[in-house]
Amino acid sequence: MNNLLTIKKLNVLHQQSQHYLLQDINLSLTSGEVLALVGESGSGKSLLAQAILHLLPDNLEQKGEIYYRDQPFSKSQRGKNVILIPQSIDALDPLMKIGKQIEGLMKKAGRHQQMLALLTRLGLGAEIAERYPFQLSGGQARRVLVAIAIGSAADVVIADEPTPGLDQKAKQDMIALLKEVQQAGKTILLITHDFEAALQLAEQIAVLKDGRILEVVNRAEFTGEGERLQHHFTKKMWQSLPQNLFTRS
Numbered sequence: 001m002n003n004l005l006t007i008k009k010l011n012v013l014h015q016q017s018q019h020y021l022l023q024d025i026n027l028s029l030t031s032g033e034v035l036a037l038v039g040e041s042g043s044g045k046s047l048l049a050q051a052i053l054h055l056l057p058d059n060l061e062q063k064g065e066i067y068y069r070d071q072p073f074s075k076s077q078r079g080k081n082v083i084l085i086p087q088s089i090d091a092l093d094p095l096m097k098i099g100k101q102i103e104g105l106m107k108k109a110g111r112h113q114q115m116l117a118l119l120t121r122l123g124l125g126a127e128i129a130e131r132y133p134f135q136l137s138g139g140q141a142r143r144v145l146v147a148i149a150i151g152s153a154a155d156v157v158i159a160d161e162p163t164p165g166l167d168q169k170a171k172q173d174m175i176a177l178l179k180e181v182q183q184a185g186k187t188i189l190l191i192t193h194d195f196e197a198a199l200q201l202a203e204q205i206a207v208l209k210d211g212r213i214l215e216v217v218n219r220a221e222f223t224g225e226g227e228r229l230q231h232h233f234t235k236k237m238w239q240s241l242p243q244n245l246f247t248r249s
C-alpha cells in the first residue's frame, strides 16, 4: 500500500479548558483514493483539516504526527504536496486575477496554456482568467478553488465542506467536480457533514463524533439495515438516509 498521508495519534488540546477537541486520531490515505470524514457540526472536522496543515490557532495545542509519503509533513509543503480546498470562497485573493491565482501553484512549464485549458474543462470559460474574485458568482468562485487544487502540483487534496447549503443541482455539480479532481490523479480527504455526498464519492468513510473516530467503514459495508456497522451512531446515520427510510416504512 502506498500511503500518501498518514495521521498518527493526533490530539488537539484546548489549553484554557484542558479539554481535548480531537482525540487519538489515526487515519491514512492511500494513493488515488477518496476518504471521507463525516461528522456533525462541531465534531472537529475543520480542526482536523487545520491540524494536518499546521494551521491551528495558538490556543490549541497539537500532538501526534502527520506524514506525507512517510516523511514528517512540514508547513513549507502546504500547497505543494497537500492542498486545501477551503470551506469559504473568501480564501481567494481579492486583488489578484483568477488566472494568476490558478497559475501560482502550477509547475512553470506551459502553465498559462494549462490554466486556460483547465478553466474550459471545468466549464468556466477562458475569459474568467482576466477577472477578479468579486466579478465571479459564488458557484464560479467554488469552481476556481477546485481549479487551483487540480492545477497545483499537490497530489493530496483536502476538501473542507465543499457542499455547504447548496441546492441539489449545485451539490451534484460539486460532486462531479470532485470526481474530476480524483481523475486528475489526486488523493482526496473529503470533509463533510453530508453523508450522502460522502457515499457518492468515497471508498472509505471515517465517522467522527465528539473529536474521536468511531469507525472507518468501507462503502460496501453500508448495506441492508446497517448490520455490518459497528456503532449505533453510524447505523443511525445510515438508516436515516431518505432512501432507507423509504424502504423501511
Ligand SMILES: Nc1ncnc2c1ncn2[C@@H]1O[C@H](COP(=O)(O)OP(=O)(O)OP(=O)(O)O)[C@@H](O)[C@H]1O
Binding pocket: 014, 021, 039, 040, 041, 042, 043, 044, 045, 046, 047, 048, 057, 059, 060, 161, 193
Ligand atoms: N480556536 C478554538 N478555540 C476553542 N475551541 C475551538 C476553536 N476552534 C474550534 N473550536 C471548537 O472545536 C469544536 C470543533 O470545531 P470544528 O470547527 O472542527 O467543527 P466542525 O466539525 O468543522 O463543524 P462544522 O460542520 O460546523 O464546520 C467545536 O466545538 C468548536 O467550538
Ligand code: NI
Binding pocket: 045, 046, 047, 161
Ligand atoms: Ni467545519
